[in-house]
Amino acid sequence: MIKRIDTYIVTDGNGQEAVNFYKNVFDAELVSLKLRGEMVPDCSEDRKHLVLNAQLVFDGLCLQISDENPDYTYQAGKNVVPTLIVDSVEMAKKLYAALSVDAKEIFMELQETFWTPAYANLVDKFGVVWQISAEVAES
The missing domain is CATH 3.30.720.100 (Signal recognition particle alu RNA binding heterodimer, srp9/1)
Structure with a gap:
């Protein structure tokens, strides 16, 4: 979710x-x-x-x-980004799969990072920059 x-x-x-x-x-x-x-x-x-x-x-x-x-060039106009915070890696995968269809650019493919088990950063087909991040409770 x-x-x-x-x-x-x-x-x-x-x-x-x-x-x-x-x-x-x-x-x-x-x-x-x-x-x-x-x-x-x-x-x-x-x-x-x-x-x-x-x-x-x-x-x-x-x-x-x-x-x-x-390592990247700052771009005004692309500096306010909606970030989808999800409760599972599975939801992150689902959203990434949908948003990356015909994506204009993928800055970071969905992957584990040191702060989350699933993170991605991309520009969808309409030019909207999105971040996806799984916020999963530790067991």
């Missing part, structure tokens, strides 16, 4: 500033802030300050923020 659709904002190297700005704008609770330097092994010094993922919660909503991966 789809648990929720979060809004994901991708910033251009100023993620920590954006986190503080939106935290104040929405009077949000900062639930999580993970910097690239804390999470990525052998992270270079010039990338350690970049936000890998931050989560702000307010009014029952979740706003996620990260800096663009420095």
